[in-house]
Amino acid sequence: MAKGYKAAAKRALAEQPQVRESVTRATLHFDANRARAYAEVEAEAWRDWAAATKRHTLSRLDRYLIQAEARLLASGAEVHWAEDADDAQQILRELIDRYGVQRVVKGKSMLSEELEVNGLLERLGVEFFETDLGEYIIQLAGEPPSHIVGPAIHKNLEEIRALFHEKLGTPPDASPGALAAAARKVLREAFLTADMGISGANFVVAETGTVVLVENEGNIRLSTSAPRVHVVLAGIEKLLPRVCDLEIFLQLLARAATGQKIGTFVSLLNGPRRPDEPDGPEHLHVVFVDNGRSSVLADREMYEALSCIRCGACLNTCPVYRQTGGHAYGQVYSGPIGIVLTPGLRDPRLAEDLGYACSLCTACADVCPVKIPLPKQILTWRVRSAKRAPAAERMAFAGYAQLMTRPRFYRISGKLLRIAASLTGAPWLPVLGAWAAGHGALEPSPKSFREIWEEDLGNA
Numbered sequence: 001m002a003k004g005y006k007a008a009a010k011r012a013l014a015e016q017p018q019v020r021e022s023v024t025r026a027t028l029h030f031d032a033n034r035a036r037a038y039a040e041v042e043a044e045a046w047r048d049w050a051a052a053t054k055r056h057t058l059s060r061l062d063r064y065l066i067q068a069e070a071r072l073l074a075s076g077a078e079v080h081w082a083e084d085a086d087d088a089q090q091i092l093r094e095l096i097d098r099y100g101v102q103r104v105v106k107g108k109s110m111l112s113e114e115l116e117v118n119g120l121l122e123r124l125g126v127e128f129f130e131t132d133l134g135e136y137i138i139q140l141a142g143e144p145p146s147h148i149v150g151p152a153i154h155k156n157l158e159e160i161r162a163l164f165h166e167k168l169g170t171p172p173d174a175s176p177g178a179l180a181a182a183a184r185k186v187l188r189e190a191f192l193t194a195d196m197g198i199s200g201a202n203f204v205v206a207e208t209g210t211v212v213l214v215e216n217e218g219n220i221r222l223s224t225s226a227p228r229v230h231v232v233l234a235g236i237e238k239l240l241p242r243v244c245d246l247e248i249f250l251q252l253l254a255r256a257a258t259g260q261k262i263g264t265f266v267s268l269l270n271g272p273r274r275p276d277e278p279d280g281p282e283h284l285h286v287v288f289v290d291n292g293r294s295s296v297l298a299d300r301e302m303y304e305a306l307s308c309i310r311c312g313a314c315l316n317t318c319p320v321y322r323q324t325g326g327h328a329y330g331q332v333y334s335g336p337i338g339i340v341l342t343p344g345l346r347d348p349r350l351a352e353d354l355g356y357a358c359s360l361c362t363a364c365a366d367v368c369p370v371k372i373p374l375p376k377q378i379l380t381w382r383v384r385s386a387k388r389a390p391a392a393e394r395m396a397f398a399g400y401a402q403l404m405t406r407p408r409f410y411r412i413s414g415k416l417l418r419i420a421a422s423l424t425g426a427p428w429l430p431v432l433g434a435w436a437a438g439h440g441a442l443e444p445s446p447k448s449f450r451e452i453w454e455e456d457l458g459n460a
């Protein structure tokens with residue numbers, strides 16, 4: 001059976017039409033909100049500045065990481081470095097042992113998905129709760145997230161009603177408010193009894209060692225302040241040099257993600273609870289994770305992908321993502337940024353499949369708040385994959401390139417193709433196979449464009 005994005009997309013379209021409907025509706029809504037929110041400000045100038053700030057940070061990442069570590073240590077946090085997912089899991093395992101953790105509450109974190117933290121917690125017998133409502137829904141459903149910002153974007157109300165009815169015993173026709181209340185009841189109890197909170201980080205400010213978290217539900221604030229231990233999982237690319245950089249980044253993130261002026265809850269965390277503070281964790285651990293980021297950073301054509309602030313705007317505007325949602329990509333990161341990041345983080349060979357989940361419409365480049373050249377990078381992955389294509393395919397394209405760069409051959413072959421097409425009576429030659437099947441039929445013109453043009457010039 002065929003594997004990869006193409007096969008998964010085909011299956012999703014045939015078997016789950018409701019996914020397409022839900023994803024399209026939600027992403028169009030997000031995208032319209034983003035467009036309106038960008039129009040309210042000097043978005044181009046903000047995006048240029050944000051892109052330059054991120055490029056600057058990436059170009060001095062070693063320096064900013066050391067600075068952030070020093071500030072975090074000075075604030076009373078412990079800092080850990082994880083080269084890959086195994087390292088990160090080992091660090092978590094040791095912390096869970098050290099504090100005798102039995103119950104964990106989690107804030108939404110794509111890095112936690114990348115590191116397969118839930119699998120680790122399950123293996124260790126630690127009870128855990130995803131506390132973002134969307135994440136909680138997909139935890140109940142036993143599914144991975146389908147979108148960076150809206151993990152349950154692919155589910156409609158009927159599906160969530162059925163799920164909550166089965167798992168939480170809510171009435172089969174419960175209102176959205178009643179569903180949220182049922183989730184809140186479970187999660188409140190979890191916040192109050194958990195030993196450890198695990199979160200990601202939207203940004204880490206190097207000059208102060210501040211961990212910045214942005215959310216709309218207040219669940220991250222509870223996850224990071226109620227339990228006695230808080231563990232932050234932060235990709236090494238999450239740094240910003242200065243606190244004042246947040247002024248633009250916080251607004252850009254919210255505007256790009258949902259069209260809000262700023263996230264409903266913005267938490268700036270500086271170390272664990274001080275003796276005179278009423279709440280907050282007794283222990284704060286920050287785990288800086290590489291997991292392939294250094295090799296992306298070393299790639300001159302790809303490093304800007306590390307500027308990503310995970311707003312999801314490129315997914316929302318992508319006509320390909322809208323058809324299937326994120327699961328068809330079969331990876332943690334989907335949509336345009338997933339196509340660019342996944343082969344760099346995991347395996348370049350993944351680009352042979354993912355690189356083609358793109359129509360090269362370039363809409364993603366127009367919306368990205370940090371101006372990552374996503375279409376150019378996707379094309380670069382295609383070029384790299386093409387170098388590993390089967391010999392016959394490479395020969396066919398080399399021949400095609402010869403043809404297209406020699407006007408005489410081009411004219412003769414065009415003539416031959418028109419004759420062949422008129423003899424077979426078929427508008428497409430069989431050699432075009434599946435590619436032709438996905439396109440509208442064209443009737444071959446009896447004359448080439450050049451012949452018609454020359455005739456017209458003669459008649460003028």
Ligand code: SF4
Binds near residue numbers: 256309312315
């Ligand atoms: S690549 Fe740009 S648009 Fe896409 S999620 Fe990242 S920051 Fe947002």
